[in-house]
Amino acid sequence: MDATTGLSTGLSYGLSEEHEALRKTVEEFAREVVAPVAAEHYVQGTFPYDVVRQMGRMGLFGLPFPEEHGGMGGDYFALCLALEELARVDSSVAITLEAAVSLGAMPIHRFGTPEQRERWLPRLLAGDGLGAFGLTEPGAGSDASMLRTTARLEGGEWVIDGAKSFITNSGTDITDLVTVAAVTGTGPDGRKEISTVVVPSGTPGLAVAPPYSKVGWCASDTRELGLAGVRVPEDHLLGERGRGYAQFLRILDEGRVAIAALAVGLAQGCVDESVRYAKEREAFGRPIGGHQAVAFAIADMEARAHTARLAYYDAAARMLAGRPFKRQAAIAKLVASDAAMDNARAATQVHGGYGFMNDYAVGRFYRDAKILEVGEGTSEVQRMLIARDLGL
The missing domain is CATH 1.20.140.10 (Butyryl-CoA Dehydrogenase, subunit A, domain 3)
Incomplete structure (x- = not known):
């Protein structure tokens, strides 16, 4: 057993007792709670708030985060096991958890200041709030260097203008914030300087479009965002300026x-x-x-x-x-x-x-x-x- 990862290093890749217990718990939850309502939410295109609330009480949104911020003190592999079990019955619920953790909360955990973590992580890790990551744009997908959204400093505030596409968890009733990737200048090499800035939900100028009509993941929340003169305090910069890419x-x-x-x-x-x-x-x-x-x-x-x-x-x-x-x-x-x-x-x-x-x-x-x-x-x-x- 590799003590670092909790995974067996043998050919079977057996799970540790802790990981197996988690897997079984989520498997039971998926079968008894998620599966019975999956078809109804899917056909109606409704977000499964009750399921998400129960996932929060189980600690699933806090799985790979330290206890000091309200997390479960687990690891990223624990999150992966939970995602696998949820997706065996409903990918909409699974992607809601995946995006909330890896794209919503993880950037703040990885790159945020102590004050930013204290401000935003407790609700995200409890599942009381959801975070989103605004990277993709109408003209910038696989080639992130084509970003057009800009953020400039003005009077101690970031002023953000642009648009984002296909952003998961960006418009639910419990969405707390969107971390926006934006061009903040030009680097010494002449390339775009890209930074990330946290924009709380409800900030004036942040326009959340109606949900997309999608082929699949019909019970997950996916929207387009518009940012027109959005102003947030300078301390909403996430990590070092120019390190967004x-x-x-x-x-x-x-x-x-x-x-x-x-x-x-x-x-x-x-x-x-x-x-x-x-x-x-x-x-x-x-x-x-x-x-x-x-x-x-x-x-x-x-x-x-x-x-x-x-x-x-x-x-x-x-x-x-x-x-x-x-x-x-x-x-x-x-x-x-x-x-x-x-x-x-x-x-x-x-x-x-x-x-x-x-x-x-x-x-x-x-x-x-x-x-x-x-x-x-x-x-x-x-x-x-x-x-x-x-x-x-």
Whole structure:
């Protein structure tokens, strides 16, 4: 057992007692609390406030944070385990937790001053408030150097102008803040100086658009933001001025491990639902799972989920041990998102016409899977990162 990571260093990658206890607790919560209401929230496009409230009471939003700020004193791998179990039944709930922790609270924990942590973290870690990260813009996605949002100092305040797109958790009734990436000047090398500034919800000039109408993740909150003359105090700068680009690169590296865990959960959920259905549904005189074509399809699904899980376990272990993990995070995200998409397609096929219905979990899984190949770095970006790390 590696005492640093809580992961077995053997071939089985067995979990520590603490991690296994957490996994079982979240598995039970997902099955008994999340799953029964998932379809209703999905079809109606409503945010699951009650589920989020219960997740807060369980301490899930504080899992990888120290107790001094109201966290649970756990680690990032604990968060990944929780995300996997939640995504086995509902990716909307899982992405709400992932974004709130890795994109909302984590930047403040990693880069904030003691005063900023004391001011904002307690509510975020308790799940009483949600944080969002405003990076993507209408014309700046994978190429973050194309940022157009600006922030200038004026009279002891940051004045921010611009627009952000596809921002998760940015417009709920409990959203507390958005950390905005903005151009704050020009560096000595002539490149854009990018910094991050915390903008509390309700700040004049911050316009929150209605929720997007999405193909998947229909019960999560995703919106466009407009910033027109938004003014916040100078001390809302997060971390060192001009270090915003480096900050979000680190946050995105960590986030890819979390997204990989979420994708594994969806992939495993497809296996769960397909095994259940294949045992119950009969065709040609016996359960369809007795037909080799169906059995082999499900076997391939399990192999993909298992392989992807090992990939994110490895990336998480490296991260927690303080070893380089950029390549492994990219591999995990790439492999896991492919597994999710392939398993969702296969599970829909196993279910036949029922797989096309939103009342069945695999119908929702199919719609949820595609964004995993896009969000927090497209599959093409992951391949680019892997190739660069290989020296190509």
